[in-house]
Amino acid sequence: MSQVTDTSLSAQIGANLPYLRRYARALTGSTASGDAYAAATLEAILSDPAQFDAAHGPKAGLFRVFHAIWSSSGAQMDDEFAPGSLQAKAQDHLRRLTPNTREALLLHTVEGFDITPLAFVMNATAEEVSELVDIAYAEMARSVSGKVMIIEDEAIIAADLESIVAEMGHRITGIARTETRALELAAEEKPDLILSDIQLADQSSGIDAVNRILDRDGEVPVIFITAYPERLLTGEGPEPAFLISKPYTEQQVRSAVSQAMFFASTETLKA
Known part of the structure; x- marks a missing residue:
């Protein structure tokens, strides 16, 4: 694991936090929910800095902590929308997609992670995340x-x-x-x-x-x-x-x- 000083840790996280928030918002479909997940990621790192592993770069390290929280929470998307609203119906549709495909696609295309760091972020193999990206393209194109x-x-x-x-x-x-x-x-x-x-x-x-x-x-x-x-x-x-x-x-x-x-x-x- 790559060890960093408190000052270095703060600088590396600060430089990549805007991109984590962008990703979290796109993933949840909500500014409020996305920012809540980003805040939880920061709190987790502050409570245990050893979780931040910069072996594949600070951005991958930050996103990896986020994904540990996202996965453990059951990858909950925003539930603040009124029942029957357009947003609530859209979220119901998203939940029917193959698990982890949206995450893999956003990380690979929007956030620019190559397959190896992407696998690191999602705690999966390179073969698994490559397949997830392919599935995501196919499912979203049909939807x-x-x-x-x-x-x-x-x-x-x-x-x-x-x-x-x-x-x-x-x-x-x-x-x-x-x-x-x-x-x-x-x-x-x-x-x-x-x-x-x-x-x-x-x-x-x-x-x-x-x-x-x-x-x-x-x-x-x-x-x-x-x-x-x-x-x-x-x-x-x-x-x-x-x-x-x-x-x-x-x-x-x-x-x-x-x-x-x-x-x-x-x-x-x-x-």
């Missing part, structure tokens, strides 16, 4: 389809995102380069999912555009794409549950879209 709106001012990136999302079987309602156009598109046809950049062509904010759409049209799952994820994962104020870092990979987009779409309208969920 959801819907309408996606893209807010992105760079034409090449917008076209790339459109191609990836369309190949997954979703329909693109339109591409907006500005906040004004985003509002117009959402009014023309409410999407099941919004994929949004942060900085737009006219110097407007993708975050402001999304907030105005949600205030006007009601809840819609959102994935933000940014070159500076740490600026949105500060622990201060509202934060996104789904976040992709630039430069992104096709796998990251596919994984995040599949995850977020689970929390879209129940009309997009197939039994």
